[in-house]
Amino acid sequence: MEALIDSSGAAAPRSAAKPDAFELKGVMTSLAVLRLFSLDLMLMERQLRIKIAHLPQFFQDAPVVLDLGGLALGGAEVTFGPLIRLLRECHLVPVAITNASEAGRANAVAEGLGVMPYRATRNATRAAVTVPRGEPAPQAAPGEITRVVRAPSRTAPADDRRTPIRTIAVEDMPTPAPVVAPAPVAPPAAPAPRVARGARPAMVVRQPVRSGQVIYAEQSDLIVLGPVNPGGEVIADGNVHLYGLTRGRVIAGAQGYGEAQIFCQRLEAELVGVAGAFMMAEDIPAKRRGKSARISSVDGACRIEDL
Amino acid sequence: MSKVVVVASGKGGVGKTTTSANIAAGLAQKGHKTVAIDFDVGLRNLDLVLGCERRVVYDFVNVIKGEAKLNTALIRDKRIENLFVLPASQTRDKDALEPEGVGRVLEELKGMGFEYIICDSPAGIEKGAQMAMYFADEAIVVANPEVSSVRDADRVLGLLSAKTNRAEVGKTIKSHLLLTRYSPAMVKKGEMLSVSDVLELLGIPLLGVIPESKAVLQSSNKGTPAIMDDTTDVAQAYLDVVYRFLGEEREQRFIDEEKKGIFRRLFG
Numbered sequence: 001m002e003a004l005i006d007s008s009g010a011a012a013p014r015s016a017a018k019p020d021a022f023e024l025k026g027v028m029t030s031l032a033v034l035r036l037f038s039l040d041l042m043l044m045e046r047q048l049r050i051k052i053a054h055l056p057q058f059f060q061d062a063p064v065v066l067d068l069g070g071l072a073l074g075g076a077e078v079t080f081g082p083l084i085r086l087l088r089e090c091h092l093v094p095v096a097i098t099n100a101s102e103a104g105r106a107n108a109v110a111e112g113l114g115v116m117p118y119r120a121t122r123n124a125t126r127a128a129v130t131v132p133r134g135e136p137a138p139q140a141a142p143g144e145i146t147r148v149v150r151a152p153s154r155t156a157p158a159d160d161r162r163t164p165i166r167t168i169a170v171e172d173m174p175t176p177a178p179v180v181a182p183a184p185v186a187p188p189a190a191p192a193p194r195v196a197r198g199a200r201p202a203m204v205v206r207q208p209v210r211s212g213q214v215i216y217a218e219q220s221d222l223i224v225l226g227p228v229n230p231g232g233e234v235i236a237d238g239n240v241h242l243y244g245l246t247r248g249r250v251i252a253g254a255q256g257y258g259e260a261q262i263f264c265q266r267l268e269a270e271l272v273g274v275a276g277a278f279m280m281a282e283d284i285p286a287k288r289r290g291k292s293a294r295i296s297s298v299d300g301a302c303r304i305e306d307l
Numbered sequence: 308m309s310k311v312v313v314v315a316s317g318k319g320g321v322g323k324t325t326t327s328a329n330i331a332a333g334l335a336q337k338g339h340k341t342v343a344i345d346f347d348v349g350l351r352n353l354d355l356v357l358g359c360e361r362r363v364v365y366d367f368v369n370v371i372k373g374e375a376k377l378n379t380a381l382i383r384d385k386r387i388e389n390l391f392v393l394p395a396s397q398t399r400d401k402d403a404l405e406p407e408g409v410g411r412v413l414e415e416l417k418g419m420g421f422e423y424i425i426c427d428s429p430a431g432i433e434k435g436a437q438m439a440m441y442f443a444d445e446a447i448v449v450a451n452p453e454v455s456s457v458r459d460a461d462r463v464l465g466l467l468s469a470k471t472n473r474a475e476v477g478k479t480i481k482s483h484l485l486l487t488r489y490s491p492a493m494v495k496k497g498e499m500l501s502v503s504d505v506l507e508l509l510g511i512p513l514l515g516v517i518p519e520s521k522a523v524l525q526s527s528n529k530g531t532p533a534i535m536d537d538t539t540d541v542a543q544a545y546l547d548v549v550y551r552f553l554g555e556e557r558e559q560r561f562i563d564e565e566k567k568g569i570f571r572r573l574f575g
Contacts, residue, residue: 208510210465211458229461229508245507 032059033098034087035067039078041086048090063093065116066108068100075104080111202238209234209248216254230270239263249273253297262295263307277302309417311424313443315467317459319430321451322487325523325533326545327427328356330447332532333549335390339422342381345395346439347429348403354394357384358530368396371408377415386535391421401435413442432466441471446482447514447552452489452500457508460484464509483514485548490519491564502562515548517541518561 038044052059064087068075075097087094096114097105105115202221209215209224211231222236225243232248234240240252242264253260253275260274267288270281274297284304292307314327324347331343345353348368354360359382365375370393377393384390393412396403416424428439440446446467450460467480474480486505493499506513517523520541526533534545540561547557 207468208464210468211462213465213469227508227510230458231462232465247508 031095032062032064032092033067034064034092034094035070036078037070039071039083041082045086045090048086048092052090052092060091061093062091063095066094066097066113067118068097068104069118071104073104074099074101075107076101078104078107080107080113084111084113202241203236205234208232208244211248228269236260250295252295258297260297262293264293264295265307266290267293267295267304272302272304274302276300279304309421309424310445311413311426311443312445312447313426313428313440313467314447314449315428315436315440315463316430316449316456317432317436317463318451318456321449321456322485322517322523323430323449324352324356324427325527326447326449326485326487326517327353327425328532329534329545330549330552331392331423331425332357332384332387332390333534333545334423334425334552335384335387336534337549337553338389340389340391340420341423341425342391342393342416342421343425343427344393345427346404346435347427348395348399348401348435349397350429351395351397353427354382354392355530356527357390357392357532359384359392359394360530363394366394366396367412368399368403370412371403371405377412377419386531401429401433401438404435404438406438406441409438410442432462436463437466437470440467440480443467443471443480444473446480447485448482448509448511449485449487450505450509452486452494452502452505454500457500457505461509464511482511483552484509484511485514485517487517488519489516489561491562495564502559513559514551515544516559516561517544517548 036044066075066083068078071078084094094113096116097108098116099118100108100115109115200220202223203215203217204223204225205215206225208226209228209232211229214233215222215224215235217236217238217240219237221238221241222234223241223243224234224246227244228234228242228246228248228250230247233251234242234248235251235254237253237255237257237260239260240250240262242250242262245266245268246264247268247270249271250262250264250269251271251273252262254273256275258275262272262274267284268290269284272279272284272295274295277297277300279295279302288304294305294307296303296305312330314323314330316323324345327343331341334341343353343357344367345351346367347353351360351363351366354363362382365380367380369375370377370380380393382392382394384392393416413424426439426443429435440463446464448460448463448467450456464482467482468474471480484506486502489502490499494501502513502516518540520539522533522536522539522541526536526541533539533541534549536542537546544561547560550557
């Protein structure tokens with residue numbers, strides 16, 4: 001602000017051009033999420049200090065988002081004042097809440113916290129069709145792409161119910177467009193898009209996907225360079241790109257992302273599915289077999305087109 | 308430098324034990340100190356194929372359990388120098404195999420100067436098969452030119468890249484394909500998968516093709532590995548496999564139907 005009021009009196013040349021006071025940008029960044037399980041502030045402070053002692057630089061003045069989904073009433077019972085003070089004393093900067101009930105959200109907003117749309121993380125329910133059988137895929141185990149930093153486990157007591165803080169997870173969460181002060185009235189938390197487009201790089205699988213292997217690209221696109229053999233299964237919450245001969249099962253938009261598509265160089269699949277719509281091998285028209293294809297979901301049914 | 312080689316297939320009856328016996332015999336004939344271990348606990352077979360069933364006193368499980376010394380359990384082949392067999396137990400069940408014990412025995416064999424340790428895997432993908440592959444450096448995956456066998460081989464290749472010691476430390480297991488019971492005549496008629504069909508699906512290098520032959524059955528019953536009678540095509544095929552396994556270039560044979568000369572067509 002001071003830069004605009006030039007005390008020397010000399011007219012700043014750019015002031016004539018009425019420079020913009022700000023630039024509004026949407027950025028993707030990583031934020032620590034503090035998932036609360038208890039409101040026992042003393043217990044929380046003790047455990048928080050132990051965790052911070054392990055990674056002091058990491059937590060110094062770090063903005064944190066409070067996930068209230070682990071509390072019984074979704075945060076309705078939280079008195080935010082003391083909680084915020086406690087966190088500030090620990091050099092954490094609470095900026096927003098997420099996954100809260102209506103009442104919890106109102107409480108938080110009244111205390112100057114922002115509201116973040118809640119996005120399902122690795123604990124979220126998977127689509128019913130993706131029951132991984134047998135051994136998980138080795139080269140790209142589900143969860144590998146979810147960058148969850150577990151707090152040092154040695155300090156965490158085994159009993160979760162007595163632990164107010166179970167994990168401090170660093171996640172790629174889309175940050176709402178920044179505002180100068182904590183949002184006085186945040187927009188109502190609209191259901192976040194299930195797949196944050198561009199939030200995560202696509203998972204790339206170079207090895208052949210063999211019978212019995214299941215590859216799941218959580219919250220991202222999946223690129224498979226080799227073949228998908230019969231009995232193999234590739235699943236993504238985003239799009240699936242297949243460069244080899246595809247004879248196994250392919251599912252895109254596994255969590256219901258309707259815009260997801262399958263791009264395939266040579267389609268011989270046992271089953272294809274997009275956002276809950278499925279097509280078995282016998283339903284795939286003969287003229288599409290062995291050719292390149294693009295598969296999308298239209299009105300709840302799979303549609304196969306030329307690539 | 309010892310090499311642990313697993314012979315696996317997933318599906319039963321495709322020729323794992325025959326392959327283990329012949330490759331072990333072939334490597335030993337070439338002067339490499341070799342041991343073949345039967346991992347099929349409860350269904351002892353390898354000793355029969357290698358013709359030493361009457362000499363089994365102690366077995367692999369006895370050694371794992373510390374009930375016998377490795378040296379006393381190992382059976383030295385009377386015909387081929389450098390060839391040893393560690394038979395499976397006929398009476399125990401496969402739970403007797405546990406990674407620690409298996410690893411200890413393999414280390415001891417390495418210490419005894421064995422160059423090749425051939426692990427004859429049981430069928431299936433259960434514990435016995437997983438133990439056989441767990442410590443492997445290389446794998447010979449045996450398949451018949453038939454859809455279900457190839458599918459199972461694919462499954463086994465997936466397990467080799469996931470559930471083995473090497474996979475756990477981020478290394479790969481070099482896998483070779485051995486196609487057994489191959490009949491070019493049937494392939495020609497479209498009744499059997501061709502070599503290229505199988506290779507396209509499995510995507511691993513071809514170690515060799517063993518033709519369908521009565522000689523395999525006869526040699527099993529006699530307890531003499533087929534490779535020892537080098538007049539048969541099976542012996543020739545296995546010899547090629549052994550040479551290729553040792554790194555020599557050998558042209559693939561037995562893939563195309565043999566052209567019968569006019570003489571053989573008249574009299575053959």
